[in-house]
Amino acid sequence: MHRKHWGRYSERVVNPTGPEHVRVLGGQGTVIGDGNTIYQTFTNAPASISSHIRVREFATIVAERTRGFVGREFVFAAVERLLVAPGFDSGYVVIRGEPGIGKTSLIAELVRRHGHVHHFNVALQNIRSAHDFLSNVCAQLVVRYGLSHAALPPEATAGGGFLSRLLAEAVEKAPDRRVVLLIDALDEADDLGVAVGANRLFLPAVLPDGVHIVATSREVHDYRLAVDSMDEIALRDDDPHNRQDIAQYVRDFVQANHDPMRERLAGWGTTVEEFADLLTARSQGNFMYLVAVLRDIRSGRIDVERIGDLEQLPRGLRAYYLRHWRAMMAADPELFRTLYEPVICMLAVAHEPVSAADLSRWTGLSPNRVRGVLRDWREFLNEERTDGAPTRYRLYHASFQDFLRDEVALDEYHEAIAAAALGKLGL
Ligand SMILES: Nc1ncnc2c1ncn2[C@@H]1O[C@H](COP(=O)(O)OP(=O)(O)OP(=O)(O)O)[C@@H](O)[C@H]1O
Numbered sequence: 379m380h381r382k383h384w385g386r387y388s389e390r391v392v393n394p395t396g397p398e399h400v401r402v403l404g405g406q407g408t409v410i411g412d413g414n415t416i417y418q419t420f421t422n423a424p425a426s427i428s429s430h431i432r433v434r435e436f437a438t439i440v441a442e443r444t445r446g447f448v449g450r451e452f453v454f455a456a457v458e459r460l461l462v463a464p465g466f467d468s469g470y471v472v473i474r475g476e477p478g479i480g481k482t483s484l485i486a487e488l489v490r491r492h493g494h495v496h497h498f499n500v501a502l503q504n505i506r507s508a509h510d511f512l513s514n515v516c517a518q519l520v521v522r523y524g525l526s527h528a529a530l531p532p533e534a535t536a537g538g539g540f541l542s543r544l545l546a547e548a549v550e551k552a553p554d555r556r557v558v559l560l561i562d563a564l565d566e567a568d569d570l571g572v573a574v575g576a577n578r579l580f581l582p583a584v585l586p587d588g589v590h591i592v593a594t595s596r597e598v599h600d601y602r603l604a605v606d607s608m609d610e611i612a613l614r615d616d617d618p619h620n621r622q623d624i625a626q627y628v629r630d631f632v633q634a635n636h637d638p639m640r641e642r643l644a645g646w647g648t649t650v651e652e653f654a655d656l657l658t659a660r661s662q663g664n665f666m667y668l669v670a671v672l673r674d675i676r677s678g679r680i681d682v683e684r685i686g687d688l689e690q691l692p693r694g695l696r697a698y699y700l701r702h703w704r705a706m707m708a709a710d711p712e713l714f715r716t717l718y719e720p721v722i723c724m725l726a727v728a729h730e731p732v733s734a735a736d737l738s739r740w741t742g743l744s745p746n747r748v749r750g751v752l753r754d755w756r757e758f759l760n761e762e763r764t765d766g767a768p769t770r771y772r773l774y775h776a777s778f779q780d781f782l783r784d785e786v787a788l789d790e791y792h793e794a795i796a797a798a799a800l801g802k803l804g805l
């Protein structure tokens with residue numbers, strides 16, 4: 379019975395955007411939809427609607443987080459089962475998990491596979507308001523389902539009413555009368571301007587039949603969602619399926635980076651399988667740990683000379699950050715205190731991507747020295763390039779910001795930004 383429905387669900391796939399359709403310029407740069415991608419569709423829509431769609435930012439996120447994507451079939455299967463479950467004709471599916479376990483990547487992969495309407499809340503990019511969400515998602519629905527709205531009315535972003543209306547209209551137009559909306563990181567959205575008692579992002583308490591919203595959140599206490607119909611999927615770090623995906627990622631990485639990795643493994647006198655087992659345990663089921671540690675091993679920043687026995691690998695993501703922070707400090711304490719720490723901590727307290735000139739103003743360091751830090755820490759940063767504007771930087775991952783918040787006193791950096799802002803206003 380479920381299998382039959384499952385098949386029907388798969389047929390809803392529209393405009394799948396395989397990696398061959400996506401080109402990333404300069405690593406973290408602009409992504410250009412090539413031909414039949416959802417982003418192409420959005421770009422071709424009238425400007426009165428398409429200008430609300432965060433095409434550029436989201437295409438970049440999808441391309442970046444799905445590059446080298448591994449596994450997660452157990453989560454996709456669980457989601458698909460819920461979407462066709464009897465008695466669950468509409469409602470929310472919330473996927474919860476710890477920082478760095480791979481929630482954003484999951485949503486990005488669902489976008490890539492199915493082309494569903496989607497929204498990413500990205501606090502470090504200052505995309506977190508209900509207004510950002512509603513304008514982006516309403517505009518996508520209009521374009522994706524060919525709804526007859528020439529522009530978004532002002533009430534589109536003032537509450538959830540217009541979104542509900544569009545969802546009902548979209549179901550009518552959807553070939554199988556089903557619509558899926560994907561939302562990443564409810565925990566990164568803010569509640570500014572959202573009436574007390576309303577749901578986060580003004581999400582509707584009741585969804586029209588045939589509509590499901592698949593959302594993710596960190597394991598926070600309350601992501602402000604009081605709805606009639608909801609199910610949850612917990613992504614657990616110790617789930618054997620999660621561990622299998624982690625081990626697979628390690629094996630794939632070793633294979634894809636054969637030459638440097640073979641040398642490192644030989645140095646430790648270990649086999650690929652032993653190495654995958656150990657790293658899986660040390661990662662504590664966390665993908666962000668793997669990405670960071672494997673990158674350091676490949677580059678030689680972590681090798682037998684530097685750490686000795688493989689047993690010395692950090693245990694868990696936070697231990698990795700701490701080790702890196704301390705190693706950079708020990709390498710040159712004076713340079714660290716006067717240069718690295720101020721620039722990185724300023725990035726941790728900034729509310730949006732910032733330019734080297736901003737960082738230079740806030741820290742009092744010369745633009746050249748700031749650029750040197752940005753170069754040395756590039757693996758921890760994301761670069762945003764827009765034609766004709768200076769490159770802007772932000773921390774790559776919120777888990778690094780969490781680490782800095784907990785381990786390094788950031789108050790003085792908040793104050794420096796506030797003082798610089800007041801100075802600019804002439805106060
Ligand atoms: N299935 C996967 N295959 C390959 N890489 C992955 C996978 N899942 C996550 N990653 C990588 O691991 C890192 C962390 O993943 P991601 O940002 O999705 O975590 P998250 O759960 O969203 O974290 P947070 O709660 O802080 O937002 C990213 O660099 C991502 O590319």
Ligand SMILES: [Mg+2]
Pocket residue numbers: 481482483563
């Ligand atoms: Mg995330």
